[in-house]
Amino acid sequence: MSSSFDYGIVEEAAKQSYIKALCDLPPDVRAALRKARDRETVPTARAIFEAMFKAIDIADAKKTLLCQDTGLPIYKVRVGSRFPWNCAAIKSCLYEGARRATQEFPFRSSSTHTLTRINPQTSVGPGLPVIYWDFVEDSDALDILMVPKGSGSENMSKMQMFYPQHGIKAVKKFILDTVVESAANPCPPGVIGVGLGGTSDLVMRLAKDAICRPVGQRHPDPQFAEMEEELEEAINATGRGPMGLGGDVSCLAVHVEHAYTHITQNPVAVNTQCWPARRARAVVLPDGSTTYGY
Ligand code: SF4
Known part of the structure; x- marks a missing residue:
């Protein structure tokens, strides 16, 4: 682990990628929906596609959520072999990033205790966020793919x-x-x-x-x-x-x-x-620079 690395950057990437995934539909999903609408021949079905595009336009214009179901937070993390990482620190950052996204945006937490059904309004808890780890040769990047999963x-x-x-x-x-x-x-x-x-x-x-x-x-x-x-x-x-x-x-x-x-x-x-196939990506490099995408 590099002692100079600022893990707050990873926390911010986890937070911003959750928000971006909820608000900004990836270009490939938009293109697939357009293609689907164009080939749809049933009038009511076409009207439903128009309603979907209206929801996308509103989310774009107001920078708000595409759907009220904020889902369970899932992070797919690929750690490059040259990234100065510490998995325990990155895990804490993902947890904190998801919590901060929920409370600072703010949006509804969709996560709850299975027996008491108490929702702490944080989107995190035992087992959440779900984190899938992978390790990549010849890379210095920390690649975080955020996928909110609605119920x-x-x-x-x-x-x-x-x-x-x-x-x-x-x-x-x-x-x-x-x-x-x-x-x-x-x-x-x-x-x-x-x-x-x-x-x-x-x-x-x-x-x-x-x-x-x-x-x-x-x-x-x-x-x-x-x-x-x-x-x-x-x-x-x-x-x-x-x-x-x-x-x-x-x-x-x-x-x-x-x-x-x-x-x-x-x-x-x-x-x-579902139709808003939400996902967002944050790529963090050892110099602290972060690029957001899909
Ligand atoms: S299934 Fe998807 S689009 Fe439907 S309410 Fe849940 S998150 Fe929203």
């Missing part, structure tokens, strides 16, 4: 442990059924994140990773890219439409992430992101 979409998450003999057909049916059963709850059309493989916990994480990818960015492996396209077509053919009220566009994209799994199992998970 309408998160409540629709599902995982199933299939056996290999069930085959890929059963896996695709499970994904499709999960999306259809979720109906209007996840505020469609959003990104459908699919996890394949790993263990029961890793597969859920893979599905979450999948929704964090820029909208429509295809999996680099053609086998999974093809599966994404096929599922997208099948989901859009359901006619669920924006906000579940019927239409041509039922999802903006399907993203698949995978890991190797046990020879006798085939875990599958679905994690949906």
Whole structure:
């Protein structure tokens, strides 16, 4: 750890990225929504898209929240091999940054105690923010991706442990059924994140990773890219439409992430992101400079 490094910079990056994620929709999501609106033929569905663009315009003009559900704070952190880091200090900064964002912006905390249901209005507590760590070779950056996760979409998450003999057909049916059963709850059309493989916990994480990818960015492996396209077509053919009220566009994209799994199992998970597929990025360098993006 570099004793001269000011960890207040990381705290500020955690705070500002949470606020930015809630207020400023990434350009790829805006473009995907425009494309979806342009190809939508059902008049009520088009009207819903117009209402979404109005919400985006208001958030841009007033620098305010896109949705009242501020979600649970999730930070995906990639620490470069040359970053003068101290993981314990960075973890405290993320906690404090999320708390300060909530109380200083201020916005509604969506986090609560599971038994007492008391909400301390801080967005943080045991286990929150959720932090995913990764470590990157040949980098001097601390890359913080902030993803607020609203409950309408998160409540629709599902995982199933299939056996290999069930085959890929059963896996695709499970994904499709999960999306259809979720109906209007996840505020469609959003990104459908699919996890394949790993263990029961890793597969859920893979599905979450999948929704964090820029909208429509295809999996680099053609086998999974093809599966994404096929599922997208099948989901859009359901006619669920924006906000579940019927239409041509039922999802903006399907993203698949995978890991190797046990020879006798085939875990599958679905994690949906809603139409405001919110995320923001802060990249901190050892000299203290911070760049914000998506
Ligand atoms: S699911 Fe998403 S868009 Fe719907 S209320 Fe929750 S955060 Fe907002």
